[in-house]
Amino acid sequence: MKLNRRAFIGTGVAAAAALQAPMVWSQGRPRVVVVGGGAGGATVARYLAKDSQGQIDVTLVEPTRHYYTCFFSNLYIGGFRDIASIGHSYGKLAAEYGINVVHDWAVGVDRDAKTVTLAGGAALPYDRLVLSPGIDFVDGSVPGWDVSAQHKMPHAYKAGSQSELLKAQIEAMPQGGRFAMIAPPNPYRCPPGPYERISMVAHLLTQVNPTAKILLVDPKEKFSKQGLFEEGWAKHYPGMIERIGPDFGGDKVEVRPDAMEVVIDGTVEKVDACNVIPGQKAGRICEMAGITDGNWAPVNGYNMQSRVDGNIYVLGDATAQGDMPKSGYSANSQAKVAAMAIRGELMGSSVFPAKYSNTCWSLIAPEDGVKVGAAYEPTDEKIASVSSFVSQTGEDAALRKQTYEESLGWYAGITTDMFG
Amino acid sequence: MIRRMLNVLLAGFLLGGAGAAQAELLGDAARGETLFRDCASCHQVGAGAKNRVGPHLNDIFGRRAASAGDDYRYSKGLVRMGADGLVWNFETLNAYIDNPKALVSDTRMAYRGMKDETDRADLLAYLRGFSASPANIPESQPTARASEVELSPETLAIVGDKAYGEYLSSECLTCHQRSGSNEGIPGIVSWPVEDFVIAMHAYKRQIRPHPVMQMMAGRLSDEEIAALAAYFADLE
Ligand SMILES: Cc1cc2nc3c(=O)[nH]c(=O)nc-3n(C[C@H](O)[C@H](O)[C@H](O)COP(=O)(O)OP(=O)(O)OC[C@H]3O[C@@H](n4cnc5c(N)ncnc54)[C@H](O)[C@@H]3O)c2cc1C
Numbered sequence: 098m099k100l101n102r103r104a105f106i107g108t109g110v111a112a113a114a115a116l117q118a119p120m121v122w123s124q125g126r127p128r129v130v131v132v133g134g135g136a137g138g139a140t141v142a143r144y145l146a147k148d149s150q151g152q153i154d155v156t157l158v159e160p161t162r163h164y165y166t167c168f169f170s171n172l173y174i175g176g177f178r179d180i181a182s183i184g185h186s187y188g189k190l191a192a193e194y195g196i197n198v199v200h201d202w203a204v205g206v207d208r209d210a211k212t213v214t215l216a217g218g219a220a221l222p223y224d225r226l227v228l229s230p231g232i233d234f235v236d237g238s239v240p241g242w243d244v245s246a247q248h249k250m251p252h253a254y255k256a257g258s259q260s261e262l263l264k265a266q267i268e269a270m271p272q273g274g275r276f277a278m279i280a281p282p283n284p285y286r287c288p289p290g291p292y293e294r295i296s297m298v299a300h301l302l303t304q305v306n307p308t309a310k311i312l313l314v315d316p317k318e319k320f321s322k323q324g325l326f327e328e329g330w331a332k333h334y335p336g337m338i339e340r341i342g343p344d345f346g347g348d349k350v351e352v353r354p355d356a357m358e359v360v361i362d363g364t365v366e367k368v369d370a371c372n373v374i375p376g377q378k379a380g381r382i383c384e385m386a387g388i389t390d391g392n393w394a395p396v397n398g399y400n401m402q403s404r405v406d407g408n409i410y411v412l413g414d415a416t417a418q419g420d421m422p423k424s425g426y427s428a429n430s431q432a433k434v435a436a437m438a439i440r441g442e443l444m445g446s447s448v449f450p451a452k453y454s455n456t457c458w459s460l461i462a463p464e465d466g467v468k469v470g471a472a473y474e475p476t477d478e479k480i481a482s483v484s485s486f487v488s489q490t491g492e493d494a495a496l497r498k499q500t501y502e503e504s505l506g507w508y509a510g511i512t513t514d515m516f517g
Numbered sequence: 518m519i520r521r522m523l524n525v526l527l528a529g530f531l532l533g534g535a536g537a538a539q540a541e542l543l544g545d546a547a548r549g550e551t552l553f554r555d556c557a558s559c560h561q562v563g564a565g566a567k568n569r570v571g572p573h574l575n576d577i578f579g580r581r582a583a584s585a586g587d588d589y590r591y592s593k594g595l596v597r598m599g600a601d602g603l604v605w606n607f608e609t610l611n612a613y614i615d616n617p618k619a620l621v622s623d624t625r626m627a628y629r630g631m632k633d634e635t636d637r638a639d640l641l642a643y644l645r646g647f648s649a650s651p652a653n654i655p656e657s658q659p660t661a662r663a664s665e666v667e668l669s670p671e672t673l674a675i676v677g678d679k680a681y682g683e684y685l686s687s688e689c690l691t692c693h694q695r696s697g698s699n700e701g702i703p704g705i706v707s708w709p710v711e712d713f714v715i716a717m718h719a720y721k722r723q724i725r726p727h728p729v730m731q732m733m734a735g736r737l738s739d740e741e742i743a744a745l746a747a748y749f750a751d752l753e
Contacts, residue, residue: 452685484735
């Protein structure tokens with residue numbers, strides 16, 4: 098056998114732990130508490146429980162009983178999925194993997210005592226803590242908007258009732274009415290997400306309200322898969338979508354939810370439905386745990402360990418890690434590296450060098466799918482992109498259809514990988 | 518529904534003994550040979566053909582479904598249909614190749630279907646040449662092709678470390694399901710080790726086209742590919 102494990106042990110800092118004897122746990126099994134049951138949290142909990150064969154006591158804290166994936170929530174808006182098909186429960190993680198699923202909010206972390214406090218009052222002790230709380234919104238990011246206005250101008254950037262509300266408001270628009278989206282500044286979850294949403298709203302409108310118009314107000318010069326989206330919009334939805342970038346005041350926007358007005362660089366526009374996607378930051382529990390630097394929680398790219406506290410790992414959207422986009426695929430990929438590193442620390446199991454990857458599929462119109470992806474490796478400073486690809490403009494319909502079908506396979510695959 | 522239709526077709530064939538009529542349906546075998554290239558990454562046919570990712574296709578005409586040998590693991594659905602009496606002939610193969618999942622919903626064949634009727638007729642004319650009667654299997658022209666990539670015997674001889682393969686596999690499992698499901702993303706469990714290794718090297722060298730797979734395979738070492746092959750080969 099040519100494989101020499103020792104040769105690659107030592108390439109990552111996490112590997113050092115594997116050489117030490119496993120620690121001795123005075124209270125029986127080592128305890129890992131995971132906060133957030135989304136793409137990062139559900140995956141890490143499942144891999145820890147599965148790969149330690151029950152030798153690690155895993156608790157998953159998640160307030161909702163049904164997790165609605167943001168991925169494919171745009172397809173729900175477009176009418177390609179029903180809402181139930183993007184909802185997932187935690188039953189298998191509890192019943193088949195022995196994970197202690199606690200439906201509650203984490204409201205505090207005592208890093209010295211190594212406990213997590215829950216809204217219900219309990220304090221959960223941990224040997225290692227994993228935070229994967231996703232995003233919260235930056236206060237004042239869009240003047241005139243805060244979460245108290247999210248029923249009038251939904252963000253739909255956490256899926257579920259917000260997605261249903263946005264879809265209902267679009268369907269209720271008067272014939273020939275106008276839909277607006279305020280796109281977020283970088284960095285934010287799912288770089289192609291707002292533009293896939295524009296595509297899906299356009300598709301919905303061509304079905305129910307073909308003379309309606311879409312106004313996309315964007316603070317960014319450029320956006321993900323721009324060439325592909327713009328080609329698709331010209332082809333499938335000609336004349337429907339207008340984008341106002343920063344050169345025309347797309348970065349100077351204010352909203353008036355009560356009046357259903359959007360003010361762009363001083364010009365008032367009346368709209369019939371409005372999707373405000375504000376600027377984002379790490380889920381608030383990261384700030385409460387004192388592990389953020391600015392808006393995000395910095396992590397060590399070799400193992401996803403917090404740079405502030407070695408007993409805490411952070412996954413997914415909440416992290417500042419380098420080049421990986423904030424996506425479900427990324428969070429899932431990071432979770433597997435963290436699960437391996439944590440098992441190495443707690444059980445002395447083998448630790449292999451981290452490999453990360455991401456692919457984001459987007460749907461532009463029926464059977465017109467595109468994708469972008471990259472592979473990543475850790476360096477001392479960050480997780481760095483090592484190779485990438487993107488769909489090309491002008492691809493034939495058969496390839497686009499295949500790409501769409503592939504995304505359906507991916508969705509089934511990743512949700513099985515998260516929830517069992 | 519489709520299955521019922523097939524049974525009708527099947528019954529018709531058995532009763533009518535469609536021999537001559539069937540020959541007329543067959544197309545251009547030379548063109549079929551070219552079309553078979555798409556199939557050849559999984560199926561072998563001709564002298565020396567063996568069960569690989571897919572079963573060998575010698576004597577496929579007249580063969581009962583799911584009966585290419587004990588060393589091949591079929592989907593449950595195909596086994597059931599074989600037991601129910603499904604026999605491969607022009608009509609049944611034509612329907613299967615047109616849309617595999619419509620006929621056998623859980624088939625492990627990750628093929629989306631050949632939509633053009635002439636293509637199917639040509640392909641079947643080619644395959645017909647490897648079924649015993651009337652033509653004998655041509656001994657001189659094995660189409661059990663040399664693999665897509667030339668790999669050194671040392672590379673092929675690497676024994677994969679399954680524990681390492683298990684960790685590496687977690688990256689594959691974001692898309693490819695452990696259950697072997699084939700929806701949109703092909704199943705990769707229980708492949709012969711060598712086929713897995715060859716396929717991954719074909720992606721790594723960009724002979725196979727898929728960009729995600731080229732990226733994934735592109736950064737795997739020979740040992741890592743062997744580790745993954747060893748791990749996935751033994752998954753049930
Ligand atoms: C419209 C849209 C489309 C997208 N499309 C794609 C796509 O096609 N592909 C892709 O890969 N990604 C996509 N994404 C991105 C993807 O949804 C996120 O990147 C991913 O969910 C991040 O995972 P996470 O674990 O960091 O956070 P989340 O999945 O958001 O999970 C966080 C969980 O933590 C819980 N939580 C938060 N705070 C606490 C607390 N204090 N206590 C307990 N629990 C808490 C929340 O309830 C939530 O369930 C899309 C996003 C959007 C908005």
